[in-house]
Amino acid sequence: MIRALRTAALGMSAQQMNVDVVANNLANVNTTGFKKSAVEFQDLLYDTIKSGNDDAAREMKKPGEIQVGMGNRPIATFRSFTQGNVEETGNSLDLAINGNGFFQVQQTDGTIAYTRDGSFRVNADGELVTGSGLRVYPQLDIPLGAVSVNVSENGVISVLFPNQPEPEEVGQLELASFMNPAGLRAEGGNLYVETQASGRPNFGIPGEDSFGAVVQGYLEKSNVDVVQEMINLIVSQRAYEINSKAVTTADELLSITNNIKR
Secondary structure, three states, rough: OHHHHHHHHHHHHHHHHHHHHHHHHEEEEEEOOOEEEEEEEEEEOEEEEOOOOOHHHHOOOOEEEEEEEEOEEEEEEEEEEOOOOHHHEEOOOOOEEOOOOOOEEEEOOOOOEOOOOEEEEEEOEEEEEOOOOOOEEEOOOOOOOOOEEEEOOOOEEEEEEEOOOOOOOEEEEEEEEEOHHHHHHEEEEOOEEOOOOOOOEEEEOOOOOOOOEEEEEEOOOOOHHHHHHHHHHHHHHHHHHHHHHHHHHHHHHHHHHHHHHH
């Protein structure tokens, strides 16, 4: 019965983590460029009570063994980088990536982070920055006096000045991609950083090779499916309840055993 208590407790702990992840997905259903996560579980070691070879001396070959599992444990949170819906905003500095790739931004410590959130703005120095003020990398400047900004599908940024018939090219967006984007570490603020699991970044021009095209005036929304997350939440809740019932049952059986002599 002690084994059942421990196994059920591990199950409750695992489902609690699952609920935490689902809750975070639902909380970010309206977060631009957010990518949903899911917990991956793995069963633990098994206690072999009786081996299939126990009767080998009597030339009896059993087709199976008696094994009792020790529960499960979470081994990873897998982040899905499937494309979210692309919605029009009408803002010329809102950019979405239709396909593979990440925008690059420079953090305050000088390191590079990666994001799918293309809601960019211009700061007081004319630099293209994120909503939190981090500069887009490589650095892109919008000249003073520009009346409009145009971003092509391949990331070429051009501006139009008053009394100027043709736009002037001022910069080029560069995207990054990873062999295993699910291995990126989320830093908050819609930012990811590379890890050994993600591999080194590859750089390229939007719309070329395997990189997605840039869509101006649009933003990629969260890829969270609310209905599916609600189903996952209900399943986790029911699993938690069943595990708690197993704890109660094991405790009652122990009480019966302790009261046999009475």
